[in-house]
Amino acid sequence: MALTSITLQVFVAALAVAALAATVWLWPRLSGQGWLPVTGRIGVLVADQILTLAALGLALNSYFAFYASWSDLLGTDTSTAPIIPATGAAAGAGEVQVLSSTPVASARPGSGRSGGRLEEVVVSGPRSGLSAPAYVYLPPQYFEKKYATARFPVIVGLTGYPGDAKNLVTRLNLPQHAAGLIAGHQMHPTIMVLMRPTVAPPRDTECVDVPGGPKAETFLSTDLQHAISTAFRTGTDAQSWGVLGGSTGGYCALKLAMKHPEVFSAAVSLSGYYHGLIDVTTGDLFGGDKRLRDEHDLMWRLAHLPAPPVSVLVTSSEHGEANYQATKAFLAAVKPPMQASSLILPSGGHNFATWNREVPQALPWLAQQLHDPGRA
CATH class of the missing domain: 3.40.50.1820 (Alpha/Beta hydrolase fold, catalytic domain)
Structure with a gap:
């Protein structure tokens, strides 16, 4: 999908919302003290942050038109x-x-x-x-x-x-x-x-x-x-x-x-x-x-x-x-x-x-x- 497409923005925003919902649902199951529950809590928090930042970044880039395409963003166009x-x-x-x-x-x-x-x-x-x-x-x-x-x-x-x-x-x-x-x-x-x-x-x-x-x-x-x-x-x-x-x-x-x-x-x-x-x-x-x-x-x-x-x-x-x-x-x-x-x-x-x-x-x-x- 194109970097500035509405479809990509909606898709990533939906993933971010879904990840937050999943975090609320999974959190009681990750409440233990062992290394697996702790790793799980860290993992879902990091995933939430990445998806939220990605959704915000895509929206801001589309609004301000910083980069027009993936190749423009990566400097490979x-x-x-x-x-x-x-x-x-x-x-x-x-x-x-x-x-x-x-x-x-x-x-x-x-x-x-x-x-x-x-x-x-x-x-x-x-x-x-x-x-x-x-x-x-x-x-x-x-x-x-x-x-x-x-x-x-x-x-x-x-x-x-x-x-x-x-x-x-x-x-x-x-x-x-x-x-x-x-x-x-x-x-x-x-x-x-x-x-x-x-x-x-x-x-x-x-x-x-x-x-x-x-x-x-x-x-x-x-x-x-x-x-x-x-x-x-x-x-x-x-x-x-x-x-x-x-x-x-x-x-x-x-x-x-x-x-x-x-x-x-x-x-x-x-x-x-x-x-x-x-x-x-x-x-x-x-x-x-x-x-x-x-x-x-x-x-x-x-x-x-x-x-x-x-x-x-x-x-x-x-x-x-x-x-x-x-x-x-x-x-x-x-x-x-x-x-x-x-x-x-x-x-x-x-x-x-x-x-x-x-x-x-x-x-x-x-x-x-x-x-x-x-x-x-």
Whole structure:
């Protein structure tokens, strides 16, 4: 059964309930003092715990879409998919393979207008040697005759770790938000590239070019823009590119803009943090190089390097977010020409429910920072 199937979740939950019932029924028979009754009590308790945790784990994974399949969970997914020509990508754009194309529902049902299209793609980067799945949202204007020569601004959306790019479509509803904002003239027609920053799964690279390892930063800062601007009609200057992310994606969004203002001119961090994490999922990201570690510490950059000419928006909550104090310190450290804004909720946890309250303000803010390159 598939990892995210309802059938598997119900089956394991039923097993957990049955195991608890069996434990109640068997317990009087396991009440003796010998080694067999003691072993039996330990066995049924361990079985109960395993089945209960498995049921909870499957439900949480399905809800948050951490892993899409067993092979994704185990890091053994090497499958490929056929390339299907779609109307959005330019012919011969070899760094972007379009796998499928689906319509986005109109923001105004009954209007007869399209909400745009969502293309499932694989982006390959020759400089980094990496490739990653993504979704590309193309606004309805992309297909209109009067925009036939127009180039569009781009927003890159990043998940947290481990994340799934589909979360940005189904949980944050970014394409639907964009369609509504564009229809309401609150943002220019904008292309969105939605992906996870985990470009070398299952390792969490924190968007770092790891010494002797994956060049995640090169992929996200160089390869991605080249591939997308080759395949689609996008602006190519930094003023036309912004980046938004949540949690790990928020840290990456800030870092990409601050380290690469020649690529991104604006960033939004939803509940992001301000220095690269080192744990069992990351391994040694910096090869013992303190200078490299400092370069990926955003507070260190603000204190020791010239401020980049970028605009950023950071979000947090006074109650429920661990990054609240760090966010205040970050805002206090920003100096011109860098500009920083904040969106601080009274309360809200580190989850999609909180980010869904922030996106309706954060997305148009980001779009308004970008230059519309207009018609070629």
